[in-house]
Amino acid sequence: MSKHPLLSETEGEQQLLLGNEAIVRGALEAGVGMITCYPGTPSSEVVDTFRRIKAFDRYHMEYSINEKVAMEVACGAALSGSKSLVCMKHVGLNVAADPLFTTAYTGLPGGLVVLSADDPGCHSSQNEQDNRAYARMAHLLCLEPSSAEEACAMTKEAFFLARSLEQPVLLRTTTRISHMRGAVTLGQLPKAPTTVSFTKNPMRFVPLPAVARKRHQAVLDVLAKARIIAEHSVFTLETLHENVKIGIIASGVARAYMADALEQLGIADRVDCLELGITWPLPTERIIRFLSQHVAVLILEEGDALLERDIKALAKEHGLSTLLSGKNATLTEVLEYATPLVQTRIAEWLDLPQRPSAPDQALLSATQELPNRPPNLCPGCSHRAVYYAARKIFGDEVVYSSDIGCYTLGMLPPMRCADFLFCMGSSISGGSGFAKASGSKVVSFIGDSTFFHSGMTGLANAVFNKHSLLLVILDNGTTAMTGHQPNPGMVQESLGEACQHLDIEAIVKALGVTNVRTVNAYNLAALTKTFTELKDMDGVRVVIAKQPCVLYARRALGKRPPNVARVIAQNEDTQRCLAEFACPAFIKNGDEIAVDESLCSGCMVCLQVAPKSFKAVKRQGGQQ
Amino acid sequence: MNNRLRIYCTGVGGQGTLTATNLLAKTALMNGIPVVAGEVHGMAQRGGVVESVVLLGGWKAPKLAFGEADCMLAFEPLEALRGLPYLAKGGTIVASSDPLPPLSVSLGAKAYPSMQEISQTLNKYADKVYLLPIRTLGKENGSIQSGNTLLLAAACLLNILPFTVESLEKAIQTFLPEKLHASNLASIARAKTALKEQGFLS
Incomplete structure (x- = not known):
């Protein structure tokens, strides 16, 4: 190789x-x-x-x-x-x-x-x-x-x-x-x-x-x-011109916007620059010298006004009268900078007439009306099946505590299975506190990688402090959202010799949870039965819903079911499946519903949602 | 600084937009043209909008805001419409005319604009618009994705990109896996006739 x-x-x-x-x-x-x-x-x-x-x-x-x-x-x-x-x-x-x-x-x-x-x-x-x-x-x-x-x-x-x-x-x-x-x-x-x-x-x-x-x-x-x-440092860069009394101090990506904005304004040779590559500790002597050589200095930094505050403090400490400018209504601490924004800010600062032209408002509102392509759970994603079952059994009677991963998208309708989220691992501990203080029933969702990341400690705490919640571990065997990186839940054959697989069920049991069920996340009957049984119990209950991430299964494990789903009847059940299960592989032509067979993963969950509306047929064109 | 060119690329996740724009950037660098490119990864997964930018000739910032692009390469017609605010006045568009309907359209909640409407709107805001059925042509040449290369080749032939079709061929042979060479080279060869068929080249 x-x-x-x-x-x-x-x-x-x-x-x-x-x-x-x-x-x-x-x-x-x-x-x-x-x-x-x-x-x-x-x-x-x-x-x-x-x-x-x-x-x-x-x-x-x-x-x-x-x-x-x-x-x-x-x-x-x-x-x-x-x-x-x-x-x-x-x-x-x-x-x-x-x-x-x-x-x-x-x-x-x-x-x-x-x-x-x-x-x-x-x-x-x-x-x-x-x-x-x-x-x-x-x-x-x-x-x-x-x-x-x-x-x-x-x-x-x-x-x-x-x-x-x-x-x-x-x-x-x-x-x-x-x-x-x-x-x-x-x-x-x-x-x-x-x-x-x-x-x-x-x-x-x-x-x-x-x-x-x-x-x-x-x-x-x-x-x-x-x-x-x-x-x-070579990363403390000064660009000085003869007889120029105005300057900019910039750091990070703002330096790139500054360079392009000055070029666009045609004033690159009329403004001095001090660019900071090492931004802590600050090269204070260089900054003081730059300030003292200029009557007005603009500070450009994306994010918080950290440099600005430090430089203003330095100027005060050294009794410098340089006029200092930085963040304002044009360049704020919120969102990213962009060249036209920086250009506008520099033009305001120097009182130049040139302003980048504003985008066409009519065009902007017209583009906002276009059909969107929002992120969505993939066709065949097992999270969709778990959320479908959860919504069927728990509806709006419970509060859903979600976590960080693809499955956060369960917030979207029709699933609506996320009511709050703080950070990695918070589904369990945040859910525990919510349930304890309010008396509400809480259902928490966490992925396998997030469970290992910081869910285990929350679960140990929930058992130790006798919290009451139903935890669903969405175990797809990989760190899906960031690109299928390994985690201890990944199967041993994928991990290879360098890593050791850890068994989630064994960990959950070892942490003292006695009510643990492992189910196939594509099996709606098993999911609904398990959720129904655990729904009204007290204490910590854990469901491990297992099914490899559909993209990971196809790409890395080489697994793709031989069949796809096909619509065989147009009726109320078919419509209900479209409305409540909403798989991205469904297509609607007028009132008729079909399955896009090139998108269908073959999970066959729709056959369980509406058994009389779909059937499995052999995939055309064989394995990809 | 006269050869400065800011290109906004847009398409749908899984289409190969990023591969194509990366190829474009590498071809530029191979020709000694200063290049920065930018892309957004992460939640833009399969089926989502994928945007990237390629800035040639000495720009520093790897990002384009509304009204900044001299040229838009759109690998999907609806995304060409959505990307229109990025185009500067007097800008040029080379775009695919093969739609990939989003979920809201497949589910019947929204309507996909007709190609006639799309073409009219694009022509209203852009100086020049070139629409080509790149997925159809790519498929004829052995891979749908090679249609993306056809779009790049068309932009070369129309003198929008500052390098030749030959250097694009060389970049394909240098940077793409060998199994993709045949279809991509065939699609480059097809670009000229495709432009003639649409009346864009005589």
Whole structure:
């Protein structure tokens, strides 16, 4: 098998890489020895790429069961002397924050780089939190690339800094950077990762209060050194012009919008720029000098006004009279920036007449009327069958506590099986509290990967504190939403030799749940019977609804049923099936309902919903 | 900076839109044209709208907002309509005329606009509109997906993209798996006659 292009040893070669692939290349060039993660958009491609290029002679890697565990495994590896990378989406860092804050005190001699992929605009997330705040709170160096080329170079630099300062470094991207493609010039690929040896030193690495107090000062000393590095870094970029008295300070993806906006306005040579690649600690001397050289400075940063507040404080402290501008009604702390927005903001700031033309309102409202393509559970998704049965048996008598995965889409009509959701794993614990305080009956839904992530602890708590809820574990045997990454629930044959399958039913029982049923998620009769039996009982009851994710079964396990469903009668039952089961493979032509056989997965749940309306027929064209 | 071109690509999940736009970006880079591209992954799964952008000639930001695209490559006609606000005044559209109805249409809740309506609206807002039955033609050449390449080739032949059909052929041979070469090369070859059949080329 030929070597993957990302492992090319041709220095100077140019490749078009996804931002996340550029991070992989940067880590390889830095000599990364250990990679861990919990998958989450927009970070997932980093570790998926490490898995795909299979250079296992260079590094160890794992999909950990949650971000805290991923962080701790990576911290352990970095402490032992390996350059380590841990990857997660922004909300994952909340889960992983505990070990991060303390390892920042003790330091990690091997070097740890923490990738936080933030998601301004909530493309696939529950909030827009700006994780640059973690750098400030946990005392971490923070690097923020604005291009694919920088994603590679800054990852390499992050490892250099993490190793030389023995301090965890935060590499912070946003969706646009992680999922952009750009040219990357390859550097040298080392033969093997470089490690340092671990020397026992409990007075540093065991943070008893006496140790921790000293280490707090130690981390501040390291940050003082890092500040000087930031002052001289190649990633602190100044563009100055003769006799120009106005300037912009920018970071992250806002730098890209700034460059395009200045170009569009035709004023690139009339505005000075200070671009910050290391955004914590701030290169304060460079900032003060820039401020003192300019009468007016605009600060551009997507997300929270963190730079803006710090720079305003610096200006005040140094008695500078530079007129500072930043966020306003045009550029807010909400959603993503865009070139026309930044262009408008710069034009407002400089009182220029040019404004990007506003979109045609008539056209915009016309496009909003077009038939949409909202995300939906796939044809043959077993979650649909479970939700159908749940709605039949529980209706609106219960409160549905949902969790994070494809199955959150069960919120949509006609299923309407999600009433609230906080975060990964909250279906069980949030549901417990809701039921206890209100006396309502609660049905919780959680997927297999999310159960391992942080559902198990909630379940142990529910048993321990004698909560009352019905938990349905939607076990599709993979981490479906983020791209079928392995988790302990995956079957052994897919996991291979590197991982050990864990049995969910055995875990649930071991956690003290006595009322446990495992059912085939495609078997409506079994689902409805089980739900009916458990409905009015008290205490913790668990149903494990098993059926592989239909896409995973087809692509990875090579399983596709030989039959598809066909409509054989047009009647009330057929109409009811369309309205209540609403499989995306159904087609309606006038009043007639049919099944699109190219979309039908062959799950045959519709035959159970309306037995007299459908029949199974051989799939045309054979296996795909 | 005169060769700057901002392309908005849109299609339906599972159609191969991202593969096609990635091929376009790689071909540009192969020709020494500075390129940034952007795509949104995640909840845009099978059947959802998939948008991506390719910016040529020195742009930095991997994103397009409304009114910014010089050109739209639409791999599905309804998505061409939906993407229309992204097109700048005087922009060009190359789009598929083979519909893929969304679920709300299959379920009879919404109507899919007629090709005549789509064509009229596109022509109202764009300077030039080229509609081609790319899925039908792709299928004739051995794979529906190769119709996406036909659309790229058509954009080359119409001098919208700043590189030749030959370099697109080379990119296919360099970057796509060998089993896909024959159908994609056939679809490129078919692009010229397809444009002639529709009266877009003489």
